[in-house]
Amino acid sequence: MGHSRDDDKGPTLLVLTCILTSLAVLTTSLRCWVRWGNRQLGLDDGAMAITTILAVARMSIQIVSVRYGNGKHREFVSDHDYKMINMFTWITQILLFPTICLMKVSICILILRIKDTRTLRYTLGFIITGLVLTNFECLLVLLAECSPLDAYWNGTSAGHCWPAKVRIYSIYLQASYGVATDVVCTFLPIYVVWNVKIPLSTKAAVCGLMSLGLVATLCSAIRAASLGTTTNDLSYAYCIAAIWANTELFLGIIAANLALARSMFKYFNERARTLTPYASGSRTTKLRNSLASPSRLGYVKSAEPCLALQTIGSARSQASGMPLRRYKDGATFTEMDEFEKATP
Structure with missing residues (x-):
């Protein structure tokens, strides 16, 4: 059965x-x-940073593979380009499994940072061990499948490579365990956060963000289901698998990072409040100085309390002669009420 030349999944992948x-x-x-x-x-942040770097490297290789026709059907790709696509696909698979493993290990460590109990440590330790083993076995199969390695993409697989079913079934095993751990790693943070003493709205927001991991779980299942044992149209079939694999990987990264969105917002909000007085101070210096100039009645207008309190080396204010205490933090006004109460 012939295929349409317009049936190209490469642009969708990009x-x-x-x-x-x-x-x-x-x-x-x-x-x-x-x-x-x-x-x-x-450690969870370092693991996620390495995960993102590996994911970007994998994406860069996929961009190059699309230039050779990745996403097109076999009959529309030359023999040379088909070999290049298979080589790039093999490299991206080599990068995929350790990247997925690191991402999920990072999530497990993050859960332990939220709440560290003995039961939770044993549970997550078991999950991490399984993640390492299932992803490592896929990596070993890919490396040992063909001898020499280039037989995988040079079209000389007959007599040099294991049957494709070995690789496909190893990926089925990895994906099955991955789906199970995805479900656990999605609901376990929700359980942990729900038992932490924080506002209900915050709990709901964090749980909603963590539940985004279920979308990655669904993509993992579809990725495994999209793989077949036939190897006559890999330029098209593996592009579809790559679309689901990338969605699984990147949505997992984004969901894990957005689980910390509240702390990110709080950090930048506090930074903005700290920098606002200094940013606006230079624009209002002349106005504040003018308030301290002599008025038309011959009296000296009192400087603003914040300016008086920030005066260093002066024991008394210029206007009232009242003794001033050293202000603890010039950017805040926490001691202003106490100072005013001490004034007769």
Whole structure:
């Protein structure tokens, strides 16, 4: 049965992956920035940063593969380009499994940072061990499937490679365990957060963001289902699998980062409040100085309390001669009420 030349999944792969990559890089950068600013940078942040870097490297290889016709049916791709597509596909699969493993390990460590109990440590330790084993076995199969390695994409697989079913079934095993751990890693944070003493609205927001991981879980199941044991149209079939794999990977990264959205907002909100007085101070200096100039009645107008309190080395105010105490923080007014109460 012939295929249409217009049936090309390459553009879909590029557009979707570029959008998701941009969001993943942005959210990971904000996460690491805020954690570093709060001096809370941990192993989960480092693992997520490495995950994002590997995901971007994988996306770059996919962009190159689309130039060779990745996403088109076999009959519309030359023999040379078909070999290049298979080579790039093999490399992206090599990067996929450790990247997915690191992403989920990062989520597990994040859960432990929220609440660290003995039961939770054992549970997540079991999950992490399974993640490492199932992803590592896929990696080993890919590396040992063909001898030499280039037989995988040079068309000399007969007599040099294992049957394709070995690789496909190893991916089925990895995806099955991945779906199970995705469900656990999605609902476990919700359970942990729900038992933490924080406002109900905050709990609902965090749980809603963590539930985005269920979309990645669905994509993981579809990715496994899209793989077949036939190998006569890999330029098209593996492009579809790559679309679902990228959606699973990047949505997992974005969901894990957005779970910390509240701390990100709080950090930047506090920074904005801290910088606002200094940013506006230079524009109002002349106005404040004019308020301290002699009035038409010959009296000296009292300076603003904040200016008087920020005076260093002066024991008394210029207007009233009242002794001033050293102001603890010039950017806030927390001691203003006490100062006014001490004034007769």
